[in-house]
Amino acid sequence: MKIGIVCYPTYGGSGVLATELGIGLAKRGHEVHFITYKRPARLITFQENVFYHEVSGEDYPLFEYAPYETALASKLVEIVKFEKLDLLHVHYAIPHASVAYMAKKILLAEGKYVPFVTTLHGTDITLVGNNNTFAPVVTFSINKSDGVTAVSESLKKQTYDHFNIQNDIKVIYNFIDFGRFRKSDKDHFKKAIAPNGERILVHTSNFRKVKRVEDVIYIFKEVYHEIPSKLLLIGDGPERHHLEELCRKIGLCHEIRFLGKQDAIEELLAIADLFIMPSEMESFGLAALEAMACEVPVISTDVGGLPEVNIHGKTGFMSKVGDVESMAKNAINILSHDEILNKFRKNAMEQAKRFDIHEILPQYEAYYESVLKTAVW
8 A cells, every 4th residue: 555644743652653653564565655844753764665755834924824734735635646645644633634634625626536544642632622722623524534543442432522523433552663662681771870770760751741740750759768769751841941940959860860852762761660650641651551562560640541551550550640659659569679570570561562563553454444445535
């Protein structure tokens, strides 16, 4: 198949999933075209059967903001026509699904038909979609999609609960590439971070309020008072300055490292002993899955799709949002004894195998085929 993929080219979960999906499909012989405003963050090396098309927005004196959606629709029409694409796969309901519908209608007027699949990732439903300003467009775009997928059962339910959706939604979970995310020997690196054998706790996110990174620091504070440990905070975002001030306030700057955005996240997970995800909302929890694939147990909240990934008492523990005391207690429980930690490590790895990319890619291929067979002009 010739597949066009539209996504946000950022470090967020949707951009990561879309990019890894496209690369995986290309390795299976499909021709994949990424269409977005800059090269996706994880599309960093040459890949056979992978093409990138940049959407450049022009500045018009009439507009206060460049009309990106119009530019993207025009680019989709161009690429579908000249690359002879069979199908578009757009990630996020708005603006991508609504733009895909516009492009589809333009192409139909020219005698060309191309169906599009929309994947819902979370904030397009839980944050953007719940805003009355956008809700009608979200509903319309999902219902006009030729196929709709969601990354968890929880997100599927939320979509039906909050919108008048007539379309069927297929759950296809996020996935992990074990060729990249796996436990590896990085002892020399670990000794540089924790020279005295301290436990290493890790958190990665975009540092938005919904991620509750402040809770990570308070959890670490409680762990540190019981167990010699270090905390690695990976990522960046609007809360970073506040978090740095908090570290200074509680006097733990020397034990907490802000590492910023990292491409080789798997090398950091390889030295981790525990992953902390106290989010207010997670539609799936891809960062937690990446940690589990590297044999790192997870302390998380019990929201959204996290219970479908992190199994309480087996791969880690879950607590209510904001329950720092419970999360810290569970973290100390896991980290206090090597025997307990190793048991959770093994269980985390076994659970992660359920989401192996080689198990998930055929599900997308089968879904594409079903859309191509059943979609009508």
